[in-house]
Amino acid sequence: MAKIGFIGMGNMGSAILNGLLKAYEPQELIFTAAHTDKMEAVTKATGVPHASSNAACADSCKYLILAVKPQYFDAVFDEIREVLKEDRIVISLAPGQTISGLKERLGDEIRVVRAMPNTPAMLGAGMTGVAFGEDSFTEEEKAEICRIFESCGRVEMVEERQMEAVGCVSGCSPAFVYMFIEALADGGVKYGLPRKTAYEMAAQTVLGSAKMVLETGKHPGQLKDEVCSPGGTTIAGVSALEEWGLRNSVIKAADACFEKSQKMK
Numbered sequence: 169m170a171k172i173g174f175i176g177m178g179n180m181g182s183a184i185l186n187g188l189l190k191a192y193e194p195q196e197l198i199f200t201a202a203h204t205d206k207m208e209a210v211t212k213a214t215g216v217p218h219a220s221s222n223a224a225c226a227d228s229c230k231y232l233i234l235a236v237k238p239q240y241f242d243a244v245f246d247e248i249r250e251v252l253k254e255d256r257i258v259i260s261l262a263p264g265q266t267i268s269g270l271k272e273r274l275g276d277e278i279r280v281v282r283a284m285p286n287t288p289a290m291l292g293a294g295m296t297g298v299a300f301g302e303d304s305f306t307e308e309e310k311a312e313i314c315r316i317f318e319s320c321g322r323v324e325m326v327e328e329r330q331m332e333a334v335g336c337v338s339g340c341s342p343a344f345v346y347m348f349i350e351a352l353a354d355g356g357v358k359y360g361l362p363r364k365t366a367y368e369m370a371a372q373t374v375l376g377s378a379k380m381v382l383e384t385g386k387h388p389g390q391l392k393d394e395v396c397s398p399g400g401t402t403i404a405g406v407s408a409l410e411e412w413g414l415r416n417s418v419i420k421a422a423d424a425c426f427e428k429s430q431k432m433k
């Protein structure tokens with residue numbers, strides 16, 4: 169029997185699978201995808217076996233990661249409900265879907281955990297919020313769930329009520345950061361840099377700035393101040409970003425993510 173199973177092998181499933189391969193043997197994992205050719209390609213590339221059906225996948229692992237879009241949950245639940253046993257743990261990655269709502273649909277005896285990862289999991293640089301809810305888990309089970317996501321990057325335990333905030337700040341936000349990198353590079357291209365050089369410089373700057381926040385422990389505002397020479401070029405740029413509402417735009421994006429997740433319940 170495998171330890172960890174995936175139903176769905178799209179953007180998030182394959183990102184987590186790649187992260188997991190640093191900590192688990194391929195034979196400890198199993199997955200399904202919607203199409204046989206996709207399953208064969210993933211098995212060929214990773215050595216991770218695929219199951220013949222979603223029910224077979226759910227039947228043959230202790231921890232089952234739901235990595236399909238929530239609109240497919242009902243169809244998947246109809247396939248797996250019969251084979252899910254009480255000792256199994258289902259891990260949902262979906263925004264908006266509550267643990268209690270998922271248990272109602274899967275069976276109250278099935279323990280459900282929510283996790284909100286992000287796609288940098290693929291490189292072991294992910295950020296995942298994990299919420300255990302009211303079900304009881306052994307210390308060993310909790311440690312295994314943490315190990316799954318730690319093999320993909322950093323993990324924070326959160327209350328379930330904080331899960332939508334995790335979605336705003338780390339689940340969805342790689343998209344916002346890529347938009348920022350793209351825009352920064354466009355600015356460089358506008359003033360003469362080749363595009364490839366501009367992307368490298370923009371991405372490395374975002375990476376380095378993020379490491380400064382994480383590793384120096386300094387407040388982001390202080391780090392910003394350290395870049396702004398009095399009467400210099402950076403403060404002129406900071407002033408333009410304030411004029412065009414960068415910070416408020418980002419907070420509005422969080423509002424939009426949050427509101428959307430409320431409609432996905």
Ligand SMILES: NC(=O)C1=CN([C@@H]2O[C@H](COP(=O)(O)OP(=O)(O)OC[C@H]3O[C@@H](n4cnc5c(N)ncnc54)[C@H](O)[C@@H]3O)[C@@H](O)[C@H]2O)C=CC1
Binds near residue numbers: 203237261262284
């Ligand atoms: N993409 C992201 O950055 C993040 C996604 N999530 C969550 O992860 C979950 C999966 O999202 P993505 O990977 O982005 O979606 P995706 O659409 O990239 O992948 C889902 C995969 O499931 C497959 N699938 C559909 N129906 C299936 C079925 N009945 N049986 C087996 N496979 C089936 C599809 O063919 C597809 O390859 C969602 O709940 C999403 O909200 C959470 C955090 C970040």
Ligand SMILES: O=C(O)[C@@H]1CCC=N1
Binds near residue numbers: 339
């Ligand atoms: O866009 C979505 O719904 C998913 C959840 C977080 C990131 N992607």
